[in-house]
Amino acid sequence: MTPGKPPVAIDLFAGAGGLSEGLESAGIRVVAATELHPQPALTYAFNQPNTSVLFGDIRELSLDFLAETVRHRTGKIEVDLVVGGPPCQGFSTAGKKAPTDPRNSLFYHFVRVVEYFRPRMFLLENVPGFKKMHDGQAFSRCSHMFRALGYSTVDATLDASHYGVPQRRQRFIMVGWLPGAAAPFPWPLQTHGDVGTNEELPLFPSKLLPFITAEEALDDIAFLEPGWESHRHQEAARTDYQRERRNRCNLLFNHLATRHRPKAATIFSFIREGGTISSVPPSLRSAKRTMARLDRKSISNAVLALPDDIIHYRHDRIPTVREMARLQSFDDDYVFLGKRTSGFLERRVDVPQYTQVGNAVPPLLGRVLGAALLKCLGGIQQDLRDLRQRRERHKWIRGSSGFAGYTLDPTAQGKIAITDIRGRIHPLPASTDDIPVAQSKSPFEWKVYATPPMRGQWAPTVTPKKSPAYMMEPGCDSGSQRR
Numbered sequence: 212m213t214p215g216k217p218p219v220a221i222d223l224f225a226g227a228g229g230l231s232e233g234l235e236s237a238g239i240r241v242v243a244a245t246e247l248h249p250q251p252a253l254t255y256a257f258n259q260p261n262t263s264v265l266f267g268d269i270r271e272l273s274l275d276f277l278a279e280t281v282r283h284r285t286g287k288i289e290v291d292l293v294v295g296g297p298p299c300q301g302f303s304t305a306g307k308k309a310p311t312d313p314r315n316s317l318f319y320h321f322v323r324v325v326e327y328f329r330p331r332m333f334l335l336e337n338v339p340g341f342k343k344m345h346d347g348q349a350f351s352r353c354s355h356m357f358r359a360l361g362y363s364t365v366d367a368t369l370d371a372s373h374y375g376v377p378q379r380r381q382r383f384i385m386v387g388w389l390p391g392a393a394a395p396f397p398w399p400l401q402t403h404g405d406v407g408t409n410e411e412l413p414l415f416p417s418k419l420l421p422f423i424t425a426e427e428a429l430d431d432i433a434f435l436e437p438g439w440e441s442h443r444h445q446e447a448a449r450t451d452y453q454r455e456r457r458n459r460c461n462l463l464f465n466h467l468a469t470r471h472r473p474k475a476a477t478i479f480s481f482i483r484e485g486g487t488i489s490s491v492p493p494s495l496r497s498a499k500r501t502m503a504r505l506d507r508k509s510i511s512n513a514v515l516a517l518p519d520d521i522i523h524y525r526h527d528r529i530p531t532v533r534e535m536a537r538l539q540s541f542d543d544d545y546v547f548l549g550k551r552t553s554g555f556l557e558r559r560v561d562v563p564q565y566t567q568v569g570n571a572v573p574p575l576l577g578r579v580l581g582a583a584l585l586k587c588l589g590g591i592q593q594d595l596r597d598l599r600q601r602r603e604r605h606k607w608i609r610g611s612s613g614f615a616g617y618t619l620d621p622t623a624q625g626k627i628a629i630t631d632i633r634g635r636i637h638p639l640p641a642s643t644d645d646i647p648v649a650q651s652k653s654p655f656e657w658k659v660y661a662t663p664p665m666r667g668q669w670a671p672t673v674t675p676k677k678s679p680a681y682m683m684e685p686g687c688d689s690g691s692q693r694r
């Protein structure tokens with residue numbers, strides 16, 4: 212690390228950039244990121260103007276090329292930190308738990324990058340099941356490889372709600388450091404907890420702040436009825452959490468409320484606040500097993516990638532992408548690009564906005580982890596996010612976050628580079644036909660706007676039987692269906 216300069220990091224399996232967003236806001240400079248899919252990679256590149264994003268399969272990534280990418284940003288190839296969350300479907304208790312799932316081997320590629328760069332520290336993030344699945348084999352193999360490379364490691368399962376995220380979400384975190392090059396890692400102290408609702412003065416006042424409830428996180432943007440979209444807040448922020456997420460940004464993105472079919476709305480109407488699908492008459496339930504309505508006075512359960520698991524506490528609709536992003540602690544100026552959602556078949560090949568949000572590490576958790584890493588690496592805590600440039604870019608966003616997603620003004624071409632792992636630059640989904648978001652003042656009925664011809668979206672035509680690959684020619688028409 213150059214004295215006086217912030218530590219430099221690479222983010223692998225970076226998705227839409229939740230972890231990077233947190234690290235940057237703590238004072239760690241993320242200079243390069245890799246991600247399989249162009250949809251989250253585009254979101255990442257749009258919001259993180261000072262990071263080079265490479266999309267493509269990490270198994271085919273040349274590390275010399277990644278090093279050149281780092282050199283392009285910093286003038287040298289050394290990095291202080293490698294972070295990343297190799298896909299966890301194979302390890303997750305919600306997944307199929309298949310030991311032969313080839314994605315399980317992706318953590319080897321995390322080790323490969325650590326071996327190549329020999330950063331002073333690394334941080335590996337995953338689901339809690341990572342440590343126990345397959346008789347703990349994945350975890351012990353991983354630990355063994357890191358020890359062989361000379362790293363000391365610690366690991367723990369943290370709950371994001373303990374750090375001010377309005378959501379119970381557990382993540383397995385493993386941190387490693389090279390003794391002598393970085394100090395041992397101190398786990399961040401819990402700041403939020405269940406301090407009870409008793410209004411009498413407690414005998415031993417808790418040092419913890421109360422958990423952030425769904426209402427405290429969402430109420431200022433909960434005005435949206437099904438079928439409407441708004442690019443303005445409309446109402447004043449009422450809590451510190453809401454004010455922090457707005458961070459003086461006066462635009463609202465990805466806030467489009469689904470108009471459900473009458474049958475779905477009827478099912479939702481049977482579930483009271485805090486209740487689950489068990490209160491829906493069996494004759495109406497279809498195949499769906501999990502569904503719960505948010506309780507405005509409680510903390511939300513984990514935001515999963517399938518949005519129809521959660522119903523808004525005030526409306527008979529699922530939360531908007533923005534409401535999910537609020538529950539994940541993304542700031543309102545963070546724009547999600549690509550398709551809003553996908554039909555059942557397209558989910559095999561798409562990473563739509565809802566999935567990008569649901570997959571992310573909550574930025575607030577990333578920030579406390581970043582602050583703890585800084586103590587070991589020796590940097591100062593500061594917000595390195597380039598919010599000025601990010602908000603300049605808001606002027607390029609056109610249209611609706613509807614099923615085909617936003618388009619960008621063609622002036623964005625050349626200023627936002629979507630580069631694949633072979634160094635090829637790909638065009639953005641650009642168009643001048645849509646209305647710039649910054650000019651749309653009041654809520655509008657989204658069906659009017661969100662049915663444009665699908666211009667240049669970063670999604671494949673779906674031929675699931677023939678096409679196991681995630682990769683596609685960018686710019687081809689989407690085969691999406693509206694939810």
Ligand SMILES: C[S@@+](CC[C@H](N)C(=O)[O-])C[C@H]1O[C@@H](n2cnc3c(N)ncnc32)[C@H](O)[C@@H]1O
Binds near residue numbers: 268571572573
């Ligand atoms: C859990 S998400 C990461 C979330 C991210 N850390 C964040 O905070 O937003 C895992 C990501 O790994 C990506 N991925 C899956 N297989 C990959 C591969 N073979 N090469 C590179 N990235 C891959 C997925 O597309 C997904 O976005």
